[in-house]
Amino acid sequence: MRIDLRPFPIAAAILIALWGAGAARADQAKPVAAAPDASTKADARQRFDQGLRLFEKGENAAALAEFQRAYDLIPNVLVLYNIGLVYTAMDRPVDAVDALDKVLDAASGLAPAQAQKARQVRADQAARIGEVMVVTDKPAVIEVDGVEVGRTPLERPLRFSSGAHVLSALAPGCLPARREITLAGRTTQTLTLALLPTESSNAHLPLAASVPGVEVFVTGQRAGLTPLPTSVAVAPGTAVIEMRRVGYREAKRTIQVDEGSNGILSFDLEEDPTTPASLKGGLRVTPSEPGATVSVDGAQRPDALNGVPLVAGPHALRVERAGFVIFERQIDVGAGAETSLVAALIPTAETRAAADESVHLRHLWGGSLIAGGLIVGAGAAIFAIATRHDLPTAETTLTQRLAVENNPAEPCYRQGADYAALHCGDLTAYDQNAVDSAKLKRDLGYAGIGLGVVVAGVGTYLLATGKRGSETGAMSASSIGVWRDGQTSGLTVGGRF
Numbered sequence: 001m002r003i004d005l006r007p008f009p010i011a012a013a014i015l016i017a018l019w020g021a022g023a024a025r026a027d028q029a030k031p032v033a034a035a036p037d038a039s040t041k042a043d044a045r046q047r048f049d050q051g052l053r054l055f056e057k058g059e060n061a062a063a064l065a066e067f068q069r070a071y072d073l074i075p076n077v078l079v080l081y082n083i084g085l086v087y088t089a090m091d092r093p094v095d096a097v098d099a100l101d102k103v104l105d106a107a108s109g110l111a112p113a114q115a116q117k118a119r120q121v122r123a124d125q126a127a128r129i130g131e132v133m134v135v136t137d138k139p140a141v142i143e144v145d146g147v148e149v150g151r152t153p154l155e156r157p158l159r160f161s162s163g164a165h166v167l168s169a170l171a172p173g174c175l176p177a178r179r180e181i182t183l184a185g186r187t188t189q190t191l192t193l194a195l196l197p198t199e200s201s202n203a204h205l206p207l208a209a210s211v212p213g214v215e216v217f218v219t220g221q222r223a224g225l226t227p228l229p230t231s232v233a234v235a236p237g238t239a240v241i242e243m244r245r246v247g248y249r250e251a252k253r254t255i256q257v258d259e260g261s262n263g264i265l266s267f268d269l270e271e272d273p274t275t276p277a278s279l280k281g282g283l284r285v286t287p288s289e290p291g292a293t294v295s296v297d298g299a300q301r302p303d304a305l306n307g308v309p310l311v312a313g314p315h316a317l318r319v320e321r322a323g324f325v326i327f328e329r330q331i332d333v334g335a336g337a338e339t340s341l342v343a344a345l346i347p348t349a350e351t352r353a354a355a356d357e358s359v360h361l362r363h364l365w366g367g368s369l370i371a372g373g374l375i376v377g378a379g380a381a382i383f384a385i386a387t388r389h390d391l392p393t394a395e396t397t398l399t400q401r402l403a404v405e406n407n408p409a410e411p412c413y414r415q416g417a418d419y420a421a422l423h424c425g426d427l428t429a430y431d432q433n434a435v436d437s438a439k440l441k442r443d444l445g446y447a448g449i450g451l452g453v454v455v456a457g458v459g460t461y462l463l464a465t466g467k468r469g470s471e472t473g474a475m476s477a478s479s480i481g482v483w484r485d486g487q488t489s490g491l492t493v494g495g496r497f
Contacts, residue, residue, distance in 0.1 A: 036074055040073050041074065044074045045070075047067075048079060051064075051065075051067040051070065051082070052082075055086060055089075060086055060089050060090045064087070067079055067083045067086060077103055077110060078114075080099055081114060084099035084100040084118065084121065088121055093125035093129050094159045094161065096125045097125050100118050100121060100122040104118055104119060104122065128161055128162050128185045129159050129162070130159070130184055130188070130189070131157035131159055131188040132157055132160065132183065132190075133157040133158075134152060134154060134167065134193065135153075135191070135193070136193050137194055138171050138195045140169040140171040140177075140193075140195060141169070141171070142154070142158070142167065142168070142169055143230070144165050144166070145224050145225075146166075146223070146230045146232070147229050148230075160183055163182070163183065164181070165181055165182075165183060166180050166222055166223060167180075167181055168233070169193045169195060170202075172201070173198060173201070174195035174196060174197055176202060176233040177196075178221045179193065180221075198235060203235075203257045203258065205232055205261075205263065206230075207226070208226065209226040209227075209243050209266070209267045210267065210269055210297050210298045211245060211269045211314075212225075212226050212297075212316050213225055213226065213313050214248070214267075216228060217240075217241070217242040217243075217244070218234060234257050236258060236259045236261075237256070237257060238255075238256055239254070239256075239257050241253050241255065241265060245313070246275075246279065247271060247275045247279055247280070247312070248271055248272055249271075249272050251267040251269055275311060277336075278336060280310065280311055280312060281334050281338065281339060282333070282337070282338035283296065283310050283331060283338070284304065284339070285304040285319065285340075286341070287305075287321070287342075287343045288344045288345050292319050292321040292343070293319070295317070295318040295319075296315055296318075297315055298316065298318075307338055311333075312333050312335035313333060314331065316328070316331075317329050317331045317341070319343040319345065323347060323350070324345040324346060325345065325346045327343045362463070363462070363463060363466050365459070365462055366459040366460065366461070366462030366463035366466065369456065370459035371459075372455055372456075372459075373453065373458075376455060377448065377451070377452020377453055377456065378452070379448065379452075380444070380446075380448020384442065384446065387438070387441045387442070390437075390438040390441060390442075391438035391441075391442055393438075394431065394434040394435040395435055395438075397434065398428070398435050401427055401428050401431045402428065
């Protein structure tokens with residue numbers, strides 16, 4: 001069942017605005033607990049936001065984990081409201097009803113539209129729940145679809161979502177009793193199971209298949225769909241294990257089970273080449289990081305980047321890249337359609353730590369370069385201002401000296417031609433050197449100002465791009481690099497500005 005969950009961001013906005021007061025309104029009958037500190041509030045708010053982002057990507061299980069952690073940090077009716085809606089999206093009506101019952105008990109913390117939405121969703125999910133009262137002739141552990149749900153004698157009926165389920169009763173010294181039931185919503189059934197004694201203890205075998213959604217049969221009795229959440233109890237002796245799924249060749253294996261034995265039994269299913277095209281679909285996967293490896297049902301599929309044909313139904317997707325958390329998800333491929341998915345890879349703690357260290361170095365170098373550039377530029381500007389009159393003065397003196405050389409009537413020439421050639425030329429060279437020196441000072445001042453601007457600009461660039469590396473968890477490609485070796489660090493600058 002799919003429902004429209006787009007109003008979730010409204011709940012997020014209300015939660016962020018009313019975070020501090022919501023927890024107190026959630027249950028006014030309880031004693032007032034100590035107010036959470038700022039770090040707890042920040043952590044809860046961050047996890048709630050992360051839950052919304054994951055839910056928008058369709059990663060319901062991960063979103064549920066973030067919402068539950070946020071609720072553990074600060075019990076808030078709005079967070080519980082979102083938890084109930086996520087349970088609805090995950091097709092878990094029993095959990096959804098339980099969560100929304102708590103929400104409606106504290107409806108004073110909800111907006112009227114949210115309370116109405118909670119009542120509507122709760123009623124829809126309750127209509128999909130049936131009850132089964134299990135009776136056994138001996139105390140037994142009751143499992144449904146491989147998950148323990150209670151022990152007999154039961155105090156009240158077990159609640160399940162409508163549909164087909166495999167119910168098992170397990171007791172020491174007895175053969176496992178299994179029964180497949182089809183349960184309708186708003187109905188109650190009574191199931192009586194007789195446990196037959198055995199002189200030997202059962203074996204517990206974890207059964208696995210390379211493809212999810214495969215029906216597992218143990219000696220003719222259906223044990224559930226892969227992946228099975230727990231091992232399957234098998235009586236000692238000969239057992240026939242069968243794996244069946246439309247579009248794949250049936251896998252069958254006969255084994256001899258010893259008393260109390262255990263071990264993993266795996267099956268690699270092969271696609272049936274005679275499967276019609278109408279029962280097939282396509283899957284296209286786009287990893288968020290380049291160089292990632294894509295595997296489907298345990299086999300690497302590099303062609304999944306461009307679209308790979310698959311049998312319609314559930315498939316196990318795995319995307320991995322060094323330095324990032326492995327992305328695993330079960331994908332339902334529709335018949336006659338292509339399913340597209342963007343695999344968002346999250347950096348590992350080590351990768352984030354390395355990125356944070358890189359960002360710290362970039363900030364350190366950026367601040368140092370900005371300060372150094374300002375100092376160099378300011379010093380050069382002061383020097384240029386202090387020597388701004390040197391060049392005009394030197395050029396005026398040189399002009400006057402050249403005028404003397406070209407005028408034989410001037411005093412320099414009154415001492416005779418030999419004196420003029422010897423001494424007047426030296427004076428002209430001295431004045432020319434003064435002009436060259438003044439030009440050098442001017443150029444050095446301008447160069448210092450330009451160098452200061454460039455150095456400060458590099459520092460600004462490092463500060464501006466440092467945040468990007470922290471957000472992605474990896475060093476962003478750029479023409480500026482920071483290196484560190486032991487206690488020594490350095491900066492390399494390349495490319496065009």
